[in-house]
Amino acid sequence: MLGRPALNRVDELRGDADRVAAFWADPRARVLVLFGDSVELASPAPNPTLRLTPTSEFGAERPSQAFLLGLDGEAPVFGLIDDSNSAAEADAGNRSSLRQIGANLNDRDSELITTTMALGNWHRTHPCCPRCGAPTVVERAGWVRRCPVDDSLHFPRTDPAVIVLVIDSFSNALLGRRTTWDDTWFSTLAGFVEPGESAESAVVREVGEEVGVEVDPASVQFLGSQPWPFPSSIMLGFHAFARANQGTRPDGEEIAEARWFSRADLFRLCSSGEVKIPPKISIARHLIEAWYGEELPGDWSR
Numbered sequence: 001m002l003g004r005p006a007l008n009r010v011d012e013l014r015g016d017a018d019r020v021a022a023f024w025a026d027p028r029a030r031v032l033v034l035f036g037d038s039v040e041l042a043s044p045a046p047n048p049t050l051r052l053t054p055t056s057e058f059g060a061e062r063p064s065q066a067f068l069l070g071l072d073g074e075a076p077v078f079g080l081i082d083d084s085n086s087a088a089e090a091d092a093g094n095r096s097s098l099r100q101i102g103a104n105l106n107d108r109d110s111e112l113i114t115t116t117m118a119l120g121n122w123h124r125t126h127p128c129c130p131r132c133g134a135p136t137v138v139e140r141a142g143w144v145r146r147c148p149v150d151d152s153l154h155f156p157r158t159d160p161a162v163i164v165l166v167i168d169s170f171s172n173a174l175l176g177r178r179t180t181w182d183d184t185w186f187s188t189l190a191g192f193v194e195p196g197e198s199a200e201s202a203v204v205r206e207v208g209e210e211v212g213v214e215v216d217p218a219s220v221q222f223l224g225s226q227p228w229p230f231p232s233s234i235m236l237g238f239h240a241f242a243r244a245n246q247g248t249r250p251d252g253e254e255i256a257e258a259r260w261f262s263r264a265d266l267f268r269l270c271s272s273g274e275v276k277i278p279p280k281i282s283i284a285r286h287l288i289e290a291w292y293g294e295e296l297p298g299d300w301s302r
């Protein structure tokens with residue numbers, strides 16, 4: 001799962017231009033470069049590590065598209081977006097995306113890549129002031145954009161989504177198959193939290209909308225969360241409980257099929273490949289295995 005803390009994010013130093021410049025000039029300083037949605041690897045799978053480049057290779061001055069991620073021990077680490085054509089044309093052979101390598105990264109590299117992607121995606125899509133349309137300037141080492149016309153400040157956004165494994169009173173688990181997925185793929189249900197709504201209310205609403213199952217609002221239990229920068233979400237993970245013997249009514253738009261699985265059935269179907277569940281990078285997998293009690297075989301990447 002993504003999102004275990006490893007980095008000192010030094011929020012208090014981001015506004016100190018001299019300190020940030022000194023971090024950039026530090027011979028230990030490194031940069032993680034994001035090419036589209038991919039990064040370069042220093043060592044390949046099955047134990048991938050990210051390739052971090054000395055800041056000196058990008059010049060003595062910090063480029064405007066480089067942002068301070070934090071300190072790894074004493075060493076400053078920056079993220080940098082490279083969307084140039086030459087970057088796209090360069091050898092992409094040793095590049096990988098978060099989806100490909102995320103499950104096997106160590107905690108530090110996991111935090112570096114999820115933060116770089118989330119912040120990079122925000123900078124790419126928020127170049128202008130939402131009030132007046134003027135181009136904004138980047139401040140606080142990449143963590144704020146300010147409008148020079150009306151002085152408004154704009155912060156990187158994170159969109160909360162809920163993801164839930166519904167369990168009935170016979171301990172069966174409810175998994176759904178999206179309309180866009182292979183016939184064998186099943187996972188937990190998920191959806192965005194709406195403005196003015198609690199995460200728990202979003203769980204009850206989403207399960208009702210997507211598959212027509214009634215969840216007991218008092219039973220919704222938070223299990224953990226993970227950043228999901230595709231492009232800018234955080235997934236809040238829950239178990240929720242429901243009366244047994246409820247039929248399902250998939251909405252047909254997002255969910256094509258929803259089924260209740262006993263532990264024995266899910267183990268048998270995952271073993272035979274008749275059912276495939278999400279890979280280990282995902283909180284969905286964590287929610288399913290937390291209910292099952294141990295690891296399950298296979299996933300839909302294979």
Ligand SMILES: [Zn+2]
Pocket residue numbers: 129130131132133134147148149150151152
């Ligand atoms: Zn403005």
